[in-house]
Amino acid sequence: MTTKFSFTLKATDGKARLGVIDTPRGQIRTPAFMPVGTAATVKAMMPESVAATGADILLGNTYHLMLRPTAERIDRLGGLHKFMNWQKPILTDSGGFQVMSLSGLRKLTEEGVTFKSHVDGSKHHLSPERSMEIQRLLGSDIVMCFDECPALPADRDRIAESMRLSMRWAERSREAFGDRPGHALFGIQQGGLEQDLREESAEALKVIGFEGYAIGGLAVGEGQEAMFDCLDYAPDMLPVDKPRYLMGVGKPDDIVGAVKRGVDMMDCVLPSRSGRTGQVFTRHGVLNIKNARHQDDPRPLDEQCGCPACRNYSRAYLHHVFRSHEIISSMLLTWHNLHYFQDLMQGMRDAIAEGRFDAWEATFHAQRAEGDIAPL
Numbered sequence: 104m105t106t107k108f109s110f111t112l113k114a115t116d117g118k119a120r121l122g123v124i125d126t127p128r129g130q131i132r133t134p135a136f137m138p139v140g141t142a143a144t145v146k147a148m149m150p151e152s153v154a155a156t157g158a159d160i161l162l163g164n165t166y167h168l169m170l171r172p173t174a175e176r177i178d179r180l181g182g183l184h185k186f187m188n189w190q191k192p193i194l195t196d197s198g199g200f201q202v203m204s205l206s207g208l209r210k211l212t213e214e215g216v217t218f219k220s221h222v223d224g225s226k227h228h229l230s231p232e233r234s235m236e237i238q239r240l241l242g243s244d245i246v247m248c249f250d251e252c253p254a255l256p257a258d259r260d261r262i263a264e265s266m267r268l269s270m271r272w273a274e275r276s277r278e279a280f281g282d283r284p285g286h287a288l289f290g291i292q293q294g295g296l297e298q299d300l301r302e303e304s305a306e307a308l309k310v311i312g313f314e315g316y317a318i319g320g321l322a323v324g325e326g327q328e329a330m331f332d333c334l335d336y337a338p339d340m341l342p343v344d345k346p347r348y349l350m351g352v353g354k355p356d357d358i359v360g361a362v363k364r365g366v367d368m369m370d371c372v373l374p375s376r377s378g379r380t381g382q383v384f385t386r387h388g389v390l391n392i393k394n395a396r397h398q399d400d401p402r403p404l405d406e407q408c409g410c411p412a413c414r415n416y417s418r419a420y421l422h423h424v425f426r427s428h429e430i431i432s433s434m435l436l437t438w439h440n441l442h443y444f445q446d447l448m449q450g451m452r453d454a455i456a457e458g459r460f461d462a463w464e465a466t467f468h469a470q471r472a473e474g475d476i477a478p479l
């Protein structure tokens with residue numbers, strides 16, 4: 104097994120890229136979808152079940168873990184991998200995005216951000232240096248730069264000012280990260296929907312130099328069309344030989360559109376959160392298991408899905424346990440949704456390898472347009 108962090112681009116099809124990230128904790132096949140394990144757990148899933156869906160990497164949240172149980176405690180207990188029993192790679196966000204969403208509860212300066220905990224109201228501080236320290240204590244394999252991300256729409260001056268602050272913080276993050284073989288630090292491109300600001304940001308990041316590059320500040324309320332317009336140029340500004348990570352995306356059609364435009368990694372709470380609210384992702388679109396039309400339906404959620412929810416249970420059963428608020432409902436629906444997202448990634452990886460991404464994408468959209476399988 105390697106002792107280094109490296110990315111190999113294996114094939115391209117149009118702008119879509121097939122690759123592999125090698126880390127001391129294992130390989131990450133790209134395009135990759137990362138399930139979100141906010142509080143050191145992917146809700147309703149055992150870590151081995153998450154691995155069984157095909158996930159190569161998880162995302163952990165610095166903001167949540169620093170407040171509870173604290174990074175220092177996780178470090179004393181042997182690091183996040185051991186603490187949560189997940190031995191494959193972990194990416195941690197910087198805490199920036201979540202802290203910036205605490206409007207009214209935070210104070211932003213050049214140095215960093217002071218904020219109040221949503222858990223107990225206690226006062227905390229995050230800066231590039233502190234964020235790097237927390238992510239080191241957690242033992243994260245892929246560390247994200249500390250940055251600021253304004254909600255869209257925002258005026259151009261605000262976006263430019265915020266992006267330039269994030270670039271100064273990126274330099275401080277690089278400096279504070281230090282020399283850690285086998286671990287990666289990713290820079291985050293900002294600039295909202297302004298092409299020249301995205302370019303300025305990408306150039307600043309490339310001068311500093313990172314093991315990977317994220318596209319930040321999207322999926323924050325701008326809508327899919329505006330996001331795709333930005334993704335038509337933003338990934339092209341980043342180095343070809345490094346992984347590109349689109350943060351916080353997304354719905355299946357967002358993911359497909361991002362991969363088509365040259366993105367390698369994504370994360371989203373959608374499959375796990377939807378699993379708990381009864382929203383089910385299938386190749387025919389989204390179905391709502393709480394709907395009464397499922398109560399006598401003996402068929403699985405998706406005939407072609409190999410997950411335990413589809414292999415062993417009917418829609419009628421899943422409808423029943425959801426309506427009865429049984430814990431197994433969240434477990435099975437989350438498993439299915441994560442399995443669906445990982446199948447989607449595998450389908451795209453195979454298509455890129457075989458140079459048939461456009462045909463694969465046409466089938467993806469056609470199946471969704473057909474809608475759910477006809478009711479009984």
Ligand SMILES: [Zn+2]
Pocket residue numbers: 404405408409410411412413414439440442
């Ligand atoms: Zn399934």
